[in-house]
Amino acid sequence: MKKLKRSYKIEINPTQEQKTKIHQTIGVSRFVYNFYIAHNKEVYEKERKFVSGMDFSKWLNNEYIPNNQDKKWIKEVSSKATKQAIMNGDKAFRDFFKKAKGFPRFKKKKNQDVKAYFPKNNKTDWTLERHRVKIPTLGWVRLKEFGYIPVNSMVKSGTVSQKAHRYYVSILVEERDIKTSNSNIGIKISNSNTGMKISNSNNEGLGIDLGIKEFAVCSDGIKFKNINKTSTVKKIEKKLKREQRKLSRKYESLKIRNKNIKEGRATRQNIQKQVAKVQKLHQRLANIRTDYINKTVFSIIKQKPSYITIEDLAVSNIMKNKHLSKAIASQKFFEFKTKLMSKCKENNIELRIVNRFYPSSKTCSNCGEIKKDLKLSDRIYKCDCGLIIDRDLNASINLKNAKEYKIA
Incomplete structure (x- = not known):
């Protein structure tokens, strides 16, 4: 039987001693990463060469x-954790040279977006139980959600992160690939809030048009x-x-106090507390959006369509439009596509990707005529053939019937 690799992220409840160790490892990892970026930048300006992560x-x-x-405090954490931070910087530089991404940025402490890598040192490390996980150097740490990760899974790697005073573990596990049935029985779940219905699946193909007015419009009308x-x-x-404005005022107040002090610097006072409040709200928004994406993908997959067709959206190009960038970023289309691909693979559903230049919105789903003067409004x-239809529904039907596509 084939083995399937799957990633999980779950909140943990560490003790105070474990929190201290996590903060220490994250802090050292952030310092080493930033030091590598700064050192490489300095060497490149002087000698026009790149220092690899290994060197x-x-x-x-x-x-x-x-x-x-x-x-010497750098040595107080696992050497494998610091090496992983360096190799992350190495990858960032290589992506920059390939022009895949921009120049590597320094990791700010207030953003707390650095993950700490806890390497597996022996066979008992990263052991999973229903309510806890054994993390290297930390020992047993309680999970806040029981039974989410299969206990018979083999953990390949893991990291620990912290955001707004909450701690998370992200692990890659190897599971046995469960064979799925291609039965016609499926359901479309949901309620009045999501627009989902309960019905039997017809096992036909499904086209999905993603947008801003509606998150997703399916060819079956949902x-x-x-x-x-x-x-x-x-x-x-x-x-x-409101909380961001409060944080800005606190930073401005700190600058004024520092100007009035001849020696030393003013204390940051409650700035870190305010940063945590802002992070907590950001995290809450992210959780709401991610939860909605999970439910949407679940509802689509439960219909058991023979195939699903979506458009290959150039999100990075669309983001250049200053009027739409914020609305598009909050929709998290890439996350939706990634999770849909994963679930289609698990359920043996073919996922078709149509070229981004395919005129799905401008083409009539009835006669095939292309309306070139169609506006976004x-x-x-x-x-002219008499068809009057919602433009997003029309686009989803065209995606369903598209003849040229690639398999994801």
């Missing part, structure tokens, strides 16, 4: 730390609303703006 790791351990006693237009999300976003598609 920097050797120099750091054999020359820099022995000659700088004040940096619509998934834009979660960002709900009162709950708008209320949190409004509160987030035209929400109803009207064709």
Whole structure:
């Protein structure tokens, strides 16, 4: 039987001692990553060459730390964790040279977006039980959600991260591949909030058009609303703006106090507390959107279509439009596509990707005529053949019937 690799992210409940160790490892990993970026930048400006992660790791351990006693604290955490941070920087530089991404950025402490890598040192490390996980150097740590990760899974690697005073473990596990049935029995789940219905699947193909007005419109007529237009999300976003303004005022106040002090610097006082409040709201918004994407994908997959067709959206290009960039970013189309691909693979459903230049919205799903003068403001598609249909539904039907595509 084939083995399937799957990633999980779950919140953990570490003890105070374990929290200290996590903070220490994350802090050292962030410092080493930033040091590698700065060192490489300096070397490149002087000698026009790139220092690989392996060479920097050797120099750091054999020359820099022995000659700088004040940096001995780097050795207080796992050497594999620091090496992984360096190799992450190495990958960032290589992506930059390939022009796949921009120049590597320094990791800021206030953003707390650095993950700490906890390497497997022996067979008992990364052992999974229903309610806890054994993390290297930390020992047994309780999980906040029981039974989410299969206990018979083999963990290949794992990292620990912290956001807004909450701790998470991300692991890659190897599971036995469960064979799925291609039965015609399926359901479309949902309620009045999501626009999902309960019905029997017809096992036909399904076209999905992603957008801003509606998150997704399926060729069978089911619509998934834009979660960002709900009162709950708008209320949190409004509160987030208030907390961000408070944080900005605290930073401005800190600058003024520092100017008035001749020696030393003013304390940061409650800035870190305010940063945590902002992070908490960001995390809450992210959780709402991710949860909605999970439910949407679940509802689509449960219909058991013979295939699913989506458009290969150039999100990076669309993001250049300053009027739409924020709305598109909050929709998290890439996350939806990634999770849909994963679930289609698990359920033996063919996922078709249509070229981004395919005129799905401008083509009449009835006669095939292309309406070149169709505007974004035209929400109803009207064709000379007599077809009057919602433009997003028309696009999803065209995607379903598309003849040219690639298999994801």
